[in-house]
Amino acid sequence: MELHVKRNNSSGVESYSNRARMLISCPDGPGIVAAVSHFLYQHGANIVQSDQYTMDPDGGMFFMRVEFDLPELGDRLEEIRSLFGGVAERFKMNWKIFNVRHKKRLAIFVSKEDHCLVELLWQWQAGDLEADIALVVSNHFDMKSYVESFGIPFHHIPVTADTKAEAEKRQLEVIGDDIDVIILARYMQIISPSFIEHYRHQIINIHHSFLPAFIGGNPYAQAYQRGVKIIGATAHYVTEELDGGPIIEQDVQRVSHGDDVIELKRIGRTIERVVLARAVKWHIEDRILVHQNKTVVFK
Numbered sequence: 001m002e003l004h005v006k007r008n009n010s011s012g013v014e015s016y017s018n019r020a021r022m023l024i025s026c027p028d029g030p031g032i033v034a035a036v037s038h039f040l041y042q043h044g045a046n047i048v049q050s051d052q053y054t055m056d057p058d059g060g061m062f063f064m065r066v067e068f069d070l071p072e073l074g075d076r077l078e079e080i081r082s083l084f085g086g087v088a089e090r091f092k093m094n095w096k097i098f099n100v101r102h103k104k105r106l107a108i109f110v111s112k113e114d115h116c117l118v119e120l121l122w123q124w125q126a127g128d129l130e131a132d133i134a135l136v137v138s139n140h141f142d143m144k145s146y147v148e149s150f151g152i153p154f155h156h157i158p159v160t161a162d163t164k165a166e167a168e169k170r171q172l173e174v175i176g177d178d179i180d181v182i183i184l185a186r187y188m189q190i191i192s193p194s195f196i197e198h199y200r201h202q203i204i205n206i207h208h209s210f211l212p213a214f215i216g217g218n219p220y221a222q223a224y225q226r227g228v229k230i231i232g233a234t235a236h237y238v239t240e241e242l243d244g245g246p247i248i249e250q251d252v253q254r255v256s257h258g259d260d261v262i263e264l265k266r267i268g269r270t271i272e273r274v275v276l277a278r279a280v281k282w283h284i285e286d287r288i289l290v291h292q293n294k295t296v297v298f299k
């Protein structure tokens with residue numbers, strides 16, 4: 001079987017050897033940007049990008065994303081994190097600092113539909129996804145040979161209503177402890193609350209409708225019955241509320257009365273794969289902050 005040789009999978013990460021990203025959310029107030037930028041200046045960092053947003057300025061929330069270069073980052077990151085704790089405490093911040101060189105590790109879950117998985121594999125192979133696809137998990141064998149042709153481990157873990165708890169236990173075992181994000185690429189199983197608790201806001205699903213329309217199963221059939229003139233897809237973080245998690249990205253496409261369910265699904269597949277890939281890329285690039293059940297996405 002021909003192995004899909006990775007082209008240009010460097011993704012440029014090597015050229016960012018001292019690049020870090022910081023994500024911050026906290027109660028809004030004066031002086032936050034000054035405190036963060038002063039702290040970074042004090043410790044020899046050079047800010048290369050900075051974005052911020054205030055939700056409901058009167059006593060609302062403040063969100064910030066900063067990219068910066070810091071000499072000897074690898075050796076100094078833990079010290080910087082420890083020192084920043086004082087600033088964070090002063091402003092009651094939730095915050096994270098990421099070393100860009102540490103590529104995120106993805107686990108992709110898939111059932112039988114291939115288009116979203118294929119899109120992610122193509123983008124990864126082309127070097128457009130700055131991450132490592134550590135493994136693919138599926139409750140069916142359909143995608144095994146295709147996944148393994150990329151040199152990626154494929155784990156078949158069957159799931160039934162009666163075996164879901166055991167199956168999820170096995171899934172957690174094969175995932176291990178160093179997966180940063182799980183992508184449900186048309187994985188057609190409801191994830192349990194206990195599994196979600198392990199990976200809060202680290203599981204991204206693609207729902208094949210323009211949420212909140214047509215929640216649950218068979219959204220294209222629902223759309224056809226409703227006689228819609230637009231269909232869409234929604235990428236969201238998975239929560240206990242089915243298809244109700246924080247929305248990351250959406251897109252739509254016009255349709256007409258002459259498009260039956262098969263045609264709606266065909267048109268929808270292109271939307272789904274593009275929307276999911278955008279959401280995964282933004283998560284990998286640390287562009288997404290979640291507050292209550294909404295996201296702030298610094299593009």
Ligand SMILES: Nc1nc2c(c(=O)[nH]1)N[C@@H](CN(C=O)c1ccc(C(=O)N[C@@H](CCC(=O)O)C(=O)O)cc1)CN2
Pocket residue numbers: 161184187188189190191192193196205206207208216217237238239240241242243244245
């Ligand atoms: N806890 C959550 N789990 C999942 C979510 C979510 O938002 N929260 N999104 C779904 C994806 N999905 C629609 O996009 C979806 C998938 C599966 C089902 C469903 O009813 N599955 C049945 C089994 C069906 C089968 O075996 O073929 C089930 O799990 O009992 C509804 C919606 C992914 N999971």
